[in-house]
Amino acid sequence: MTRSKLDPLDELADLLSPFEQRGMDLSLERMQAALAALANPCAGVPAVQVVGTNGKGSIACMIHSGLTAAGLRSGLTTSPHLTSWCERICVNQQQIELAQLRQLLRQLQPVARHHNLTPFEQLITAAMIHFEANALDWLVLEAGLGGRLDATTAHPNRPLIAIGSIGMDHCEHLGNSLTAISSEKAAVIGPGAHVISAPQHDAVTKVLEARCQDMGATLEWVKPLTNEWELGLSGHLQRRNGAVARAALRRMNAFGSAITEEQIRRGLAQARWPGRLQTLHWNHHSVRVDGAHNPDAAEQLALERRDWSESGHQQIWILGIQGHKQAPEMLRILLEPNDEAWIVPVPGHVSWTTDQLSEICPTHAHQLRSASCVEDVLVNLFKNDSGKPKLIPVIAGSLYLIGSLLAEKVLKEP
Structure with missing residues (x-):
């Protein structure tokens, strides 16, 4: 393999160590301890956690856009970013300011060192503090790699789980079969959660159904949206992702939100997610x-x-x-x-x-x-x-x- 040379202006190089320095280090205990030390920011705010192999960023983006269209205040975390770390943390379509993010990460340094947080864990922790300061109605948390040990899974209030297409990726960390990979991702499903997915491979379907049964969770299967729906994201795959986002937004009404079908339509049409088709x-x-x-x-x-x-x-x-x-x-x-x-x-x-x-x-x-x-x-x-x-x-x-x-x-x- 070859490594190309690039010397980008890394906005946070002095605060976030390079990935290669730590490597993949998945754990839930570090995040749970760090959030507890910070008085569990946003613990009372319900979240829809988005997991999967492909499409989870698009689903998260469309849910966030729908919430904004409905006049609800929501926080969004995504990864990776394209050009700025600030893309990973948004409140109502507004990225966190770089100065704010730097300040948060600086404030978090003692906690990060004490609990040995990875850069991704530091960013999710910073996001929670930022969200706490903004008095939000919902969180939209895109999981990073896997799910069971993902930093977003440390959030204790995840009544909704939205699932993108699950396939073979990151096999060196998640397992060499669809069953193994699906099990890592399905492990985010907690007791009584409502789970939404478009059709999956048979092996994935079996894992999701078994996990939901074990957890007393409800599993909702959705069909791709028809061409009658205008989407802000290009490609046929987005009709599948849009269906998952729509179902998640509709389900939020069961938790006291008031989101109309027209607001959902407007939100999905206004969604933007650069770098995808x-x-x-x-x-x-x-x-x-x-x-x-x-x-x-x-x-x-x-x-x-x-x-x-x-x-x-x-x-x-x-x-x-x-x-x-x-x-x-x-x-x-x-x-x-x-x-x-x-x-x-x-x-x-x-x-x-x-x-x-x-x-x-x-x-x-x-x-x-x-x-x-x-x-x-x-x-x-x-x-x-x-x-x-x-x-x-x-x-x-x-x-x-x-x-x-x-x-x-x-x-x-x-």
Whole structure:
């Protein structure tokens, strides 16, 4: 694997240690002890916790947007971020100010050191303190990796659990089967909770049903929204995610909220979630970006392709995939016979190389190209393009890759 070099302006480098320094260190006890030491901020505020492999950020975003449209005050935590740590903590669509976040993290340093909190745990703790100061009606908590030992699971008041698509990812931490991964995520379901999910793989369905039965929880299955629903997020997958968000918002009425169907419709239409099947611009040329970084997400992206590309037409892919991801399987899913894929490093992360992928996927080797960065590929693709059809390349493989392109202003909003 290769590690590309990037020296971004890390706003919080002096307060949050690099991931590599700590590695993956999942635990619930540290967070519970830290929150207890802080008098359990927001313990009385109900939360909808969003778990899953793919789509959980979109679901969380749409729920938050629906709450805002209904005039309710809500706090949202998400991860990862694209260009700023502040994206991870929002109140009614407003990101926390960087100065506020820095101040909170500084104040938390003694607690963080005493309880040995990870950077993610520090951010969730900071979010809870920020939310406590804003007198909220609901929290929307997107879990990070897994669920059973996730920092968001330390919140004691999670009557609603919204579940995105569960598939194979982070196998080194969660297990090498859908049953094992599903069990880690389903463990967030507590006694009496209401659980909402769109259709899942059979193995996942069995785990969810068994956990709900054990916990005396109710399980609501929803069908994807029809085309009558206007969504602010692009792609067929969002109709599945939107259905989960809609059901969560409707269920909140059982807890004393007053959310109408019209407010839900407006909230889902107004939702925005950058980096997911989004069209951006490079030097006035259109470029599609998507954060697909595992086989299940690649399957969905391949399905979405049918909307913009006829069968047999060439697609140019620009793929940056972290070294611990299932890149060979993603290639096999995405690449059709006429396609070309440029393999680039994910800035700041150990990444798959063209040589490695060519060796593992020899039938696709002739379709693979190598480049040191995305912009080099775009320059090559669009040089002397007068008279040629206006191809729209797709950049995918990592949200970190997309975030770096936005932060460095290589890609811009239309």
